[in-house]
Amino acid sequence: MTMLLSQEQELLRDSAAAFLAQEAPVAQQRRLRDARVEQGFDTPLWQQMVEMGWPVAVLPESHQGLDVGYLGIGAVFEAIGRNLSAQPLLSQAVLAPELLIRAGSAAQQAQWLPLLANGQARLALALEDSSGQYPAHRSGTLAERTASGWxxxxxxxxVLDGVGAKGFMVLAVSEEGVPGLWLVPADARGVSVSPMRMIDSRNMAHVRFDKVALSSEMALVGRPANRALEEVLDRGRACLAAESLGLLREVFERTVSYLKERVQFDVPIGSFQALQHRAARLYVELELLQSSVLAALEAIDSGSEAQVPALVSLAKAKASDLCERLCNEAIQLHGGIGVTDELDIGLFFKRARVLQRLLGDGIYHRNRFAQLKGF
Known part of the structure; x- marks a missing residue:
């Protein structure tokens, strides 16, 4: 595996890095947090990302996508992690359209894919039950047959990016315990949405479905729910691992810079061998994470579906574990100032804690990797 970016992917990476550093830096995330913006992102800025083609970056040309591959979009997510840029890219460019392509009907694709592509509407994947149990394939949400439908x-x-979404792709089980997916409009009778306050100040929602009437046109039946979901979730997990990689590299570099600048006993604390050893170990872990993330992204692009689940779980497990370890080390190496709000390290720490658990934490993915390898 070469793991080299194409010219088109390099262009996407470089333009994303420059755009996010200028228009959506860490300072903007702080402003969004302080203003308590419910949707968690700036709408005009998201529209600029739409105009740059990010929501259709990985979609195939047959669905009017740019088909730049997951190595390309992974570079965008790495830049997002470095800048703590708040946007609904994961839900709108990966989870929703990929699930529509795999499980949606031609009518559902024709209705929703153009809306996602031009930013006129958002769809949110409603996966985890209120218990927070993961994985959520044994959903407690019930689709019960009635005289007129379900x-x-x-x-x-x-529910990621659920506040302000126009519809929800809902995982539910039938009375026989068979999982299924339903595309439910947010304004349907019986649907209620309330924001969840997360430590990273991003858009999360709690959604309640109270006897919502379903019709056969709302069912996603292109593929069995479990199969379609796992394929889509693995793509989302790879992107989260790439975002984690970018965030952790930024935290590491800021911490090393601080070690070089902070003077104690008339010398920079970075000259102390014990701190150098801690930084060196973190650097090695970051390099291992980068290799794992690139392998997962390239497996997706190459169509190696048999290898994708294990490589994605390897990358996500490493990313989740390092989100905890490296950020903890960064706080400690910064000393007392590391726990103050004035320092941006705290914002990275909070986002890392959420990334650590999104779509499965390290424990879940280590278990999944072991099962896939026959243990």
Whole structure:
């Protein structure tokens, strides 16, 4: 595996890095947090990202996408992590359109894919039940057959970008326990949405479905729910691992710079061998994470579907573990100032804690990797 970016992917990477550093830096995330913006991102800025083609970056040309591959979009997510840029890219460019392509009908694709591409509407994946149990394939949300169709009852928590979404792609089980996916409009009778206050100040929602009437046109039946979901979630996990990589590299570099600048006993504390050893170990872990992330992204691009689950779980497990370890080390190496709000390290720490658990934490993905390898 060469793991080299194409010219088109390099252009996307460089333009994303420059744009986000200028228009969506860490300072903007602080402003969004302080203003308590419910949707968690700036709408005009998101529209600029739409105009740059990011929501259709990985979609195939047959669906009017740019088809730059996951190595390309992974570079964008790495830049997002470095800048703590708040945007709904994961849900709108990966989870929703990929699930529509795999499980949606031609009518559903024709209705929703153009809306996602031009930023006129957003869809949110409603996966986890209110218990927070993961994985959520044994959903407690029930789609019960009625005389006129089906009735949906249940609650979903940690719905990514759920506040302001025009519809929800809901995982529910039938009375026989068979999982299924439903595309439910947000304004349907019986749907109620409330924001969840997360430590990273991003858009998360709690959604309640109270006897929501479902019709056959709302079912996503292109592929079995479990198969379609796992394929899509693995792509989302790879992107989260790439975002984690960018965030952790930025935290590491800021910490090393601080070690070189902070003077104690008339010398920079970075001259102390014990601190150098701690930094060196973190550097090695970052390099291992980068290799894992690139391998997962390239496996997706090459169509090696048999290898994707294990490589993605390897990358996500490493990313989740390092989100905890490296950020903890960064806080400690900064000393007392590391726990103050005035220092941006705290914002990175909080985002890392959420990334650590999104779509499965390290424990889940280590177990999944072991099972995939026959242990």
């Amino acid at each position: 009735s949906l009852c249940g609650e979903k928590s940690f």
